[in-house]
Amino acid sequence: MKKLEANDWLLLNNIIYRIYTTPDFDSMRYDLLEQLKMVIDFDSADFYMASDKEGRLLCDPVTYNCDIDLSEAYEDIDYSRGIVGSGKMLIYRETDIISDEVRVETDYYKKVYRPNNWHYALQAVIAKHKHFLAAITFYRTIGKEDFRYDDIFVLDILKDHLAYRLEQQRASGNDANGKLTVTEAAEKYGCTRKEHAILKLLMSGTDTAGICDELVISPNTLKKHILNIYRKLGIKNRVQLFKMVKEYE
Secondary structure, three states, rough: OOOOOHHHHHHHHHHHHHHHHHHHHHHHHHHHHHHHHHHOOOOOEEEEEEOOOOOOOOEEEEEEEEOOOOHHHHHOOHHHHHHHOOOEEEEEEEHHHHOOOHHHHOOHHHHHHHHHHHHEEEEEEEEEEEEEEEEEEEEEEEEOOOOOOOHHHHHHHHHHHHHHHEEEEEEHHOOOOOOHHHHHHHHOOOHHHHHHHHHHHHHOOOOOOHHHHHHHHHHHHHHHHHHHHHHHHOOHHHHHHHHHHHHOO
């Protein structure tokens, strides 16, 4: 068990305070990842909410040092789908459920981890009353050591506070209030047909490769379109996009 220093406890108390008091839900999630960087050594992270869509587990990502949506790829992993969909609160290192030798040979590792220079992962599955609420994953780059049980201990301190806030948010439906549908956003801000199509695919969770294949465009062209969408909507990143636009029509 990790022996937390006085500064660690002060930081964790501040994180807990902000979990309850930050009005904007997505800002709370992003701040959480930024603050945890001072307690847990990680290089990238994502914070997904549980999806209400049939056949989908994850939606509405907030990310730290990565601008990709991994939900569809993640849901294709049988063992992960079983863990996330179990309705149990769990905090674990990926190497605790699958050996490193087997993991590095999986398609998910080759298609997601390796291109991002990631190797190890630590995940917190947040649930309450047997209902899956969210999944938070932290990544370490190739060359670093695996996460420690000390890191699990830190997340264990926060898990019940997060579950309470997430359940309240889910019950109130505040995360969707005031948001525009994709079509409403495209019409209101003068998006072109192509930008409308890209916005729809982005909000559906399609990754970069999938969008490029669907629309027959290059990654560089896609990047230019996304920047134009951000400019028209008056935003700077995907966190702000998901705060403004609904993931469904």
